[in-house]
Amino acid sequence: MQALYFMNTSKRKFSVIGCGRVGICLATFLFKNNYEPAGFFSKSRTSAQAARAAAGCGAVFDTVAGCARAGDIVFITTPDGIIESVCEDLVQQNALGPETMVFHLSGAHSSQILARAHQAGAGVGSIHPLQSFAPYEPGQTSPFEGINISVEGDPDAVSQGKDIAATLGARAFAIPTESKTLYHASAVVASNYLVTLVKFALTLLMETGLREDVAFDILSPLIQGTLSNIGARGCTRALTGPVARGDHETVSRHLADIDEKIPEFSALYRLLGTHTLDIAGAGDGLPEAAEQMLSLLFKQT
Numbered sequence: 001m002q003a004l005y006f007m008n009t010s011k012r013k014f015s016v017i018g019c020g021r022v023g024i025c026l027a028t029f030l031f032k033n034n035y036e037p038a039g040f041f042s043k044s045r046t047s048a049q050a051a052r053a054a055a056g057c058g059a060v061f062d063t064v065a066g067c068a069r070a071g072d073i074v075f076i077t078t079p080d081g082i083i084e085s086v087c088e089d090l091v092q093q094n095a096l097g098p099e100t101m102v103f104h105l106s107g108a109h110s111s112q113i114l115a116r117a118h119q120a121g122a123g124v125g126s127i128h129p130l131q132s133f134a135p136y137e138p139g140q141t142s143p144f145e146g147i148n149i150s151v152e153g154d155p156d157a158v159s160q161g162k163d164i165a166a167t168l169g170a171r172a173f174a175i176p177t178e179s180k181t182l183y184h185a186s187a188v189v190a191s192n193y194l195v196t197l198v199k200f201a202l203t204l205l206m207e208t209g210l211r212e213d214v215a216f217d218i219l220s221p222l223i224q225g226t227l228s229n230i231g232a233r234g235c236t237r238a239l240t241g242p243v244a245r246g247d248h249e250t251v252s253r254h255l256a257d258i259d260e261k262i263p264e265f266s267a268l269y270r271l272l273g274t275h276t277l278d279i280a281g282a283g284d285g286l287p288e289a290a291e292q293m294l295s296l297l298f299k300q301t
């Protein structure tokens with residue numbers, strides 16, 4: 001079936017299924033200009049009522065299908081693992097039609113998990129805010145303001161998703177549906193693995209006898225300065241230090257101490273070193289020193 005959904009300039013009524021951290025904020029901060037909350041449904045009625053109270057408009061529904069039918073746009077903001085089955089329920093109960101646009105807000109999944117809605121004729125897309133949402137507090141500022149939001153899905157869903165992002169005060173960028181997993185992996189590396197990397201640096205400094213908070217205060221300007229250099233000059237030109245200089249004696253001493261005192265980090269230091277070497281090699285390059293560095297990093301302990 002062909003989706004008949006098209007963007008127009010009249011008010012778009014939307015439904016929220018799953019009234020947790022993201023659902024409540026979405027309903028509250030999207031309620032302006034052309035968007036109006038129409039329906040709320042959650043596993044517990046209390047959560048749906050809380051979302052209705054926060055948004056100040058719309059109705060609380062006892063059935064997921066009733067809620068979906070109230071909106072032209074249906075946001076499924078349940079935990080990721082339930083999105084597909086909620087979508088299936090909506091299709092089974094004929095709650096979606098060619099005039100409906102269904103979005104989920106998961107970063108880990110693409111709009112393909114809404115395939116059943118697509119088959120039923122609805123438009124489908126995903127909108128992922130690159131933000132960490134805390135439980136909603138009355139009077140709080142919008143967590144969407146100024147952030148970046150990825151959008152993918154049907155062409156109409158991408159247009160609608162960009163409009164939703166703009167209405168929320170965020171910047172939208174479209175990604176191909178087939179790239180959603182790599183996009184999400186990128187966000188995980190940038191956020192979660194940065195924590196892992198900082199923890200690694202802190203652990204090394206704490207070996208000198210400093211407490212973790214003191215170690216962080218010491219490293220923080222270096223971390224912030226590096227981020228700012230990457231922004232200003234790009235990764236290759238922002239790179240400094242012994243690997244980029246081809247200073248294998250210094251790297252050799254690092255390895256000896258790490259192998260002896262914190263061997264659980266030896267493999268990580270070596271792996272990061274080889275990738276750092278790749279970045280250095282993309283710049284002015286030191287081919288001979290690079291060869292030596294590579295064999296040093298790969299040397300078995």
Ligand SMILES: NC(=O)c1ccc[n+]([C@@H]2O[C@H](COP(=O)([O-])OP(=O)(O)OC[C@H]3O[C@@H](n4cnc5c(N)ncnc54)[C@H](OP(=O)(O)O)[C@@H]3O)[C@@H](O)[C@H]2O)c1
Binds near residue numbers: 017133
């Ligand atoms: N939290 C973040 O930082 C963040 C950031 C970006 C994207 N996201 C995405 O946003 C979506 C929602 O995440 P969240 O953090 O808002 O989760 P959450 O706080 O756990 O909220 C999920 C809500 O879904 C409801 N729910 C559970 N099962 C349901 C069902 N079968 N039918 C209807 N409602 C159901 C829960 O209901 P009750 O309260 O009624 O029990 C809960 O209120 C996820 O896809 C997540 O990946 C989250």
